[in-house]
Amino acid sequence: MVARSLDEPNRxxxxxxxxxxxxFVVAIAKITEELAHRIAAGELINSVTPFxxxxxxxxxxxxxxxxxxxxxxxxxxLYRILTLLQIAGVxxxxxxxxxxxxxxxxxxxxxxxxxxxxxxxxxxxxxxxxDPRRRVTALRYVVGISTAELGWLxxxxxxxxxxxxxxxxxxxxxxxxxxxxxxxxxxxxxxxTTTWHPHHIAERYGLFTIILLGxxxxxxxxxxxxxxxxxxxxxxxxMMAIAELLLVFALWWLYFLEPxxxxxxxxxxxxxxxGYGHYGIFVALAALGAGLAVAVQYGDTQRISPFVVTYCIxxxxxxxxxxxxxxxxxxxxxxxIRPTMTLGGALVILVLPLAANIVGPAxxxxxxxxxxxxxxxxxxxxxxxEHDLRDAREPL
Numbered sequence: 001m002v003a004r005s006l007d008e009p010n011r012x013x014x015x016x017x018x019x020x021x022x023x024f025v026v027a028i029a030k031i032t033e034e035l036a037h038r039i040a041a042g043e044l045i046n047s048v049t050p051f052x053x054x055x056x057x058x059x060x061x062x063x064x065x066x067x068x069x070x071x072x073x074x075x076x077x078l079y080r081i082l083t084l085l086q087i088a089g090v091x092x093x094x095x096x097x098x099x100x101x102x103x104x105x106x107x108x109x110x111x112x113x114x115x116x117x118x119x120x121x122x123x124x125x126x127x128x129x130x131d132p133r134r135r136v137t138a139l140r141y142v143v144g145i146s147t148a149e150l151g152w153l154x155x156x157x158x159x160x161x162x163x164x165x166x167x168x169x170x171x172x173x174x175x176x177x178x179x180x181x182x183x184x185x186x187x188x189x190x191x192x193t194t195t196w197h198p199h200h201i202a203e204r205y206g207l208f209t210i211i212l213l214g215x216x217x218x219x220x221x222x223x224x225x226x227x228x229x230x231x232x233x234x235x236x237x238x239m240m241a242i243a244e245l246l247l248v249f250a251l252w253w254l255y256f257l258e259p260x261x262x263x264x265x266x267x268x269x270x271x272x273x274x275g276y277g278h279y280g281i282f283v284a285l286a287a288l289g290a291g292l293a294v295a296v297q298y299g300d301t302q303r304i305s306p307f308v309v310t311y312c313i314x315x316x317x318x319x320x321x322x323x324x325x326x327x328x329x330x331x332x333x334x335x336x337i338r339p340t341m342t343l344g345g346a347l348v349i350l351v352l353p354l355a356a357n358i359v360g361p362a363x364x365x366x367x368x369x370x371x372x373x374x375x376x377x378x379x380x381x382x383x384x385x386e387h388d389l390r391d392a393r394e395p396l
Contacts, residue, residue, distance in 0.1 A: 001074050001130040006195040013203055016083055017069060021207060023087050027058045027094035028215050028286060034101040035290035036219065039312055040297065042304055050101045053173055055283050057100075057109050060180060061090060063275070064120055064145070066204050067184070070196040072127050082119040089116030104169065110156045117149040136191035144183030151176045185272060198268070202261035205278055209255050212285035216248050219293040227297065236362045237296070243366040244292050247313075250372035251285070251320060254337065257379060258324070263331030270330040277327035281320055288316035295361055310353035310364040317368055318346040321375075336383065341375045 004011075031054050038047035065086055073079065089112045096108020121142050128138035155172050158164035164172065188194065224241050227233065264271060291312035294304070325342040328335060349368050356364045 001072050001079070001126050003071055003127075003131055003134060003195040004073065004197065006197055008197060011197045011200045013200065013207060014069075014073060014075060016075065016080060017066075017073075017204065018207070020065060020083060020087055020090075021062075021211060023090040023094075024058065024062055024208075025211055025215070027090060027097055028212065029218070030094055030097040031055060031058065031101065032215050032219055032286055032289040032293070034098055035287065036293040038101070039290060039294045039308075040304065044304075044308065044312070047101070049170060050104060051287070052283065053170075054097055054100045054109070055286055056177060056279065057093065057113065058097075059279055059282055061086075061093065061113065061116055062208060064116070067194070067196055067201070067275075068120065068123055070200050070204070071194040072123065072131075078126070079123070082122050085119035085122075086116045089113065089119065106152075106156055107160070110152050113152055114149060117145055121146055134192050134194065137187055137194060140187035140190040141183065144187055148176065148180050148183060151179065181276060196271075198264035199261040201271075201275075202264060205260070205275075206256060208282065209285065210252070212282055212289070213248050213252050216285065216289040216292055217245070219289045220244050220296050223293050223296040236360065239362040240296055240365060243362065243369045244296070247317070247365070247369035247372055248292075250369060250376050251288075251317070253376045254321070254324060254342075254372065254379075255281075257336045257376075258328045258332060259336065260328055260331065263328065263333075266333075267331040273330045274327050277323060280323040281327065284316040284319040284323065288313060288320070291316060295365055306356035306361045306364075307353055309361045310356040310368075313365055314349050314353045314368060317372065318349045321346040321349070321372075337375065337379050338382075341378060345371050345375050 031051065035047055035051050038044070065083075091112070092115055093109050093112030096106065096110075096112060099105040099107075100109050124138045124141040124145070128135045128142065131138065155164065155169075155176065159169060220241070224237065227237060260274065264274065291309075294312055295309050321342045324337070325335065325339050329339075349371055352364050352367050352371075
């Protein structure tokens, strides 16, 4: 296991990485479904904290594997077996999502993490043995992730025994999260840095974005199918379904407009800002999936108002647009999407739900989708004009 080249040509996600990502579909589907149920039941406020906590567990498990694989993916038998062990841990984590969200019971998630950390620590230990130049860095990762795992297990044990007060659970969680985030930063400064591949990392993040957008489509389409089977088909449902599809497609287009891979090539030192900032983008898309599902079934429940329903879509979309600018600005000198468009569009979208009680949720969601589509169209039009101008200036 030697470090892969950071400028390896044609580096792309492996079939094993794609298979690994598929296991996260289960966990993401569960947390999105649980959040949608709680929103529909009128428990939006109480669901925010557990949703953010559980999603961090999902995201960080994916992050740990992704960045290691970008540097040390040997794809040999031992590597595959240890990856299989981590996949098993992801599935155990997914089983514990409902209890964690609804009952603050993190035992299954802690068990899943423990299984994954065994595989991950073994991978870093192997890297320390077989890549002497980066031995200190690899061993720091082993120490860091092992210490963090002990902290998570201790938190669960103290919670189960009643020693840790309930009001202390969130502060302890935040402290452990900060420790987890600090481990890569500390490890990468212990010696030669790992050789993660910029284009490979950008592709991996893009694939995870596609998974989350796919969950948005799946959640909403499942509810649409149920309503059609129940015979509840009307103009509002059709309008909502079309608007949601347009919205998801526009967000997909916006995400891939920015050349993040090229930015990471030139600004490797800012990769932490880019990589960690994606937590907000990913959590926004997961929350959007829940919001879209609730919006489609609006009318079946009287526990939430049109105002709340539409804000469950507007807030995630605004957060997505804002963070799309924030994570790319440090690594891309000249953004493709103008900040005035992303930030201005985010502000407009936050205002639109104020009219929900008058025009209805379907009209508001259609307006949100239209704003995102306009940002795409205006950006493409500006790029086309700039290319035409550049071609006109070039000598024949």
